[in-house]
Amino acid sequence: MNSIKVFGAYSTRGNNREPATFLIAPSILVDAGNILRSLDEKIDKINHIFLTNCHAERFADIPFFIDTYFISRRTSLYIYGLRHTIENLKANMFNDEIWPDFSKIPLIGGAPSIVFKEIEPNVEICVDNVTLKPILTSHNLPTVGYVIQKGGKAIYIVGDTYKCPEIWDEINKNTAISAAVIGCTYPSEMSEFARMHTCLTPAILRDELKQLRRHNLDFYISHISPAMESSVAYELRSNFLTANMMILYDGYTIELP
């Protein structure tokens, strides 16, 4: 099955919307803002979570996921992220104050319940026949997106970003990429706010797309702010979306072409 389940499509939680979270394969998740409220029942097979950065909405459900499934798990939960991401997760979340440090708590059978793995930009990681290449974005804290190769097809989940030429370089030169998920968070009239928060608006994204040299790929718009959803979606729908673009929503299934 060459598809990706969207557990959450938005920039954050609120207004009945879930933060961007993608089930790449039964065992692999990119970001973890919503695991437990996904419509998909088969979350007990998740063993690998690749984080894009250390904001709360990216990892929000990991503490509850490991706590609730602790008793039934026999294999470690691997959490991948940049050094900054992993260090902040350890210091601020799994610190025996906000939440127990599960990396020190073995599962029944002895395997550690959580294993943190630091990743390097541009260094590919292969798990369960899926290859993930982290690529730095331009954001106000260290952030990566992932080019994900699966069954001969590749999808690029860009992650939180502001203007970032490296994204378009990657898409232009890696012709295996047949779909891309890119964020567009605030309405164009909030361009200064978007610049401060290093997120895109429809107008800035339109400018960014001028760097694209390939047109044979599908674009999915993600990371819309739940509080600004109506204005961002209105702007995108009125004069922006082309035939190969759609706005993602919670629960959607992306089929790789």
Added chain:
Amino acid sequence: MKEKAVMLGAYGGRSKNRSTTSLLLSESVVIDAGNLLAPLGRDAKKLDHIFLTHCHLDHIFDLPFLVESFFVERVSPINVYGVEHTIEKLKANIFNNTIWTDFSQVALLNSNESVLNLHIIEPNKTYIADGIKISPFATTHIVPSVGYVVEKNGRKLMFTSDTYKCPAVWEILNSDHAINTLIIETSFPTSMAQLAKASGHLTPGLLNEEIANLDRSNVNICINHFKIEYMNILKLELSNLKYTKKARLLDDGTEILF
């Protein structure tokens, strides 16, 4: 006339349809922030006072998302109250400009006031919010934690939040007969007493022993903070013990009249 509180989140974990601790006291006052956005929807914007019992994630989970959802629309700050340890951890680990924006340093759009005000409270003092008197008392958990005695129009309720055996709970209840409702916790099965002790929680067996300390028979006992994975055995055990079998087991959304 009886007063009402609503248990917005009654569990010690999150799942598809179960949520972590929040006890709504009025449309603007709540204890703990485990589950606010989903049950309250747009009404969550009316929350002005959030009293935290301690810094564990299941009690603060919705706080960053609540502040972010409404800071553009709000005209007055969100006030968050906790003991010194709780407030320090919120500042150091959550609102630290890395995990989340430090909204205590962000001004409201139409005012010089901050979006978020963090207040340190002390046990055994009384605080008033929206006409409700709220008195924290120290409990027995693995991080500094408080329960609260709540007084609304002369009616009194006690919410212990997370705790292991705690003599103060029974001393207060035995001395203040105006408190007619107790919301206390049970997290793990009786066979896991060791884990319960190590993590600062109660089991049905421990709670049964604890209630034996109560000199009064006119206290309505409600139980929350069940660990989801042990729900069935907890129900079974609680229904078979002398002092817990009449207790009311809370669910998300349960209304408590006191």
